[in-house]
Amino acid sequence: MGNEATGFRARIQKFGGVLSGMVMPNIGAFITWGLITAMFLKTGWFPNEKIAVLIDPMLKYLLPTLIGYTGGKNFYGDRGGVIGAAATMGVIVGSDIPMFMGAMIMGPLAALCMKQVDRLFEGRVKPGFEMIVNNFSCGILGIFLVLAAFFAIGPFVQVLNHVMSAGVNVIIDHGLTPFASIFIEPAKVLFLNNAINHGILGPLGITQAAEAGKSILFILEPNPGPGVGVLLAYTFFGTGTAKKTAPGVAIIHAFGGIHEPYFPYILMKPQMILASICGAVSGNFIFQMFNCGLVATASPGSYFSVLAVAPKSDYLPIIAGMLVSTAVSFGVGAFILRLCRDSDEEALQKAVAKKDSMKAEGTGGGGRIGAQEVIDFTGKVIKKVYVACDAGMGSSAMGASILKDKVKQAGLDIEVKNVAIPNLPADVDVVVTHESLTERAMRERPEAVHISVDNFLSSPKYDEIVKKLTEAKNPLPVLKKENIKVTDQPKTKEDAIHMIAQMLLKDGYVTESYENGMLLREKENPTNLGNGIAIPHGVLEAKKEIKASGIAALIVPDGIVWNDETVRLVIGIAGADQEHLSILSNVALTLNEEEAVRKIVDGRDADELYHILTK
Incomplete structure (x- = not known):
């Protein structure tokens, strides 16, 4: 029974990873739309009717098309992206609501169809006719996909959206919204947050925001208060390694918006999930009481990013809600820690390993397949080092920041960035991934040097990488x-x-x-x-x-x-x-x-x- 539960969680994680891979690369565009809405809508900071006309077309056409393109590209490169964007237009025009769910369906579906069509022609096209076959096969398939999206998939998704929206409205009307965090907070720790946020809350929030100008659904998952409260409790009442490391992680979480680092602090003492839930529910009551909401997805989930997409009228209650979340989570967490004052020197390390193994289940990753156990850059010109993870926004961002600082201190002129694995550039020289993701990264960029780490935050491999990069800077004479x-x-x-x-x-x-x-x-x-x-x-x-x-x-x-x-x-x-x-x-x-x-x-x-x- 346990294996079945683990397998189900892994499948949900993997599904969430697919959704995240379509949404996260386009977060900048979502924030652009959200800021324009927050500033220039008639209830915004600087109401302007002329500029506000941008809001609806961006919401209805630009954002779904970007998701459709990215979804197609993730499954079949640029060709999949093009056919995915074209097919997405069918669901956009075939409905009267923002078609984010439809884009998440049509992008990958169109790319997979294009891949099968290309296989049919593989090896059968005479030399000189490749371009015309490629272009017309894409165009003709596009016709069928756009029509299928327009007449079938778009209307189906619209009905599904109405059903889900009606369910959410019932929950909101009965004042039950705050209790959604009973499910959301444990889901975050189990890495199911992408499936919930990008698969359910995000699309429904967009629909609500299109009608009301804001949605409370946008703030339920990214609220940093519960996680910061847990970390502050460890800072003042924890012991050993957890107490020493919690302050730094709290700063990263609060102002960097990266949630992953606080998960081990709950996994090492599962009772602490109660602190996180209580903090989130308390904050949600404040948001609901004052009819708060955000105009767009807040990503990453920091105090600053939440306020950046908040309407002018909701600033004070949103700040109050996040602070209440932090305070309640801290209070409950402090009580639990004082009640259970056992040593946690080894517990944190075990929890980090447990977090990584759970994440690995959802990525379908293996071990360090093909990665360099002994780092050797001899004879290679290293210009670009990328730290990669599923979405390129969380753990890889922290790893890249640590490695970039070490590279800079060594005086090396080498580009260090974080990126999602599907977006690894063709000219990358070195790819650093968690050991559970190395196999995927190697399939994406087999020609690069691949290095596995067991922990993005504290891997000794970073020092070894910098040492070898320094040595490679002075190449062997011929x-x-x-x-x-x-x-x-x-x-x-x-x-x-x-x-x-x-x-x-x-x-x-x-x-x-x-x-x-x-x-x-x-x-x-x-x-x-x-x-x-x-x-x-x-x-x-x-x-x-x-x-x-x-x-x-x-x-x-x-x-x-x-x-x-x-x-x-x-x-x-x-x-x-x-x-x-x-x-x-x-x-x-x-x-x-x-x-x-x-x-x-x-x-x-x-x-x-x-x-x-x-x-």
Whole structure:
């Protein structure tokens, strides 16, 4: 039975993650609309009828279209985004309410349909006709999707919205709105808040705001008061690690609006959920008593962001409600903590791990699949490091802030940002994710370096990343003087290739497998040039074993039999990019005569060879 409950919660979390992935990237547009509404509506701070005409078109057309585009893009890239936006127009025009639920359906649905159509044509289009097939297949499918949205899905969603709105109105009319937090607060701790907020409260709140100019539903979930109250209770009455860390987390939660960090403080002592619920319900009574509401979604849920989308007339009661939430949550939490004064040194760590494992259930993530256990940026030019999570707004924002500060202190000119996994850019160099999300991130950007952390807030990996970035800032020279050796040790070409490969391996130019690539190249295409020189190097497939471009050389006075030729100068090459080409040019120009080679070999002159190769 427990496994079934866990599986159900994980499915709800995953569904919430999908909804969040459509809404969160567009929060800026929602806030733009909310601020215009708060300022220029006739009941706003600066009433202006001319500017207020923007409010309705943005609400009805712009915001749903953005959601439809983002939903389609998340499922099938830019092509999915285009067809998702087109299909969303069908539900917009086919109804007379803001069609957010319809956009959340049509965006992904249209993208999945487009993906199936493209599979039908895959491998069957003649060269030269790709563009016309791509464009017209999208256009023709778009017709059917828009009509289906206009005649069927739009009206269905409108009926569903009316039913849900009627249910919400019954709850509001009977004065039961404050008690919604009995479900909302535990849902937040169990990571079900995205499903509730973006799937139910947000769309219904938009409908109410379109009619009344504001909605109480917008403030039920983002109110930071209950979480801040819990953290303040730990600050004054907690013990051990929880007491020491709670003040910093309270500041992040109150002014940064990120709720996730306070979840472990409830998970470590489940009784504290009562404090959170009591605080939220108390604040909701204030909001209901004074008929408060917000004009748009407040995200992230900080004191400032809530006030930013509050109507002028509701400022004081909303401030009072949030402060009452904080005070009641603090009072109840303090009582619980004084009642149960046990040591929590290990409890907080266990709670953090429990929080992460619950989040992992909802993301479908695995372990550290494919991530680098030992961080190595040798030979790589690192310009962009992104810290990624589901929505790119919560834990990843804090992780990116910590890492960015460390990178700045190290004096590195490297861009560090937080982002949602579906929005990882193509040119990202390093991706840092929680270990439960690494597999997803690797599927999204397989060519990047992926690093897993077990805790976004306090991972020792951040210091290791900065250390390795600093080392990578000063790359290996292509040729070190000590990597030119005078020796009669190699008796065969295989011996010589082994010595070359070991020098390159020792200094971090290649992996151990590169030697096999060199031997395979020699078997397929011998690398002796005909004037006493050989330039062994790996096959094309072995290039992935090269960490940095490097060269090593052997001066062999007694010579080696190399495919019916005596070779006395062996120059081994590992070419990652183009740095080694100048050395090859010097080999071609200066050592093209056997006499020049004989002079270096007979003189056993490693310094002269180094000068020739690097001049």
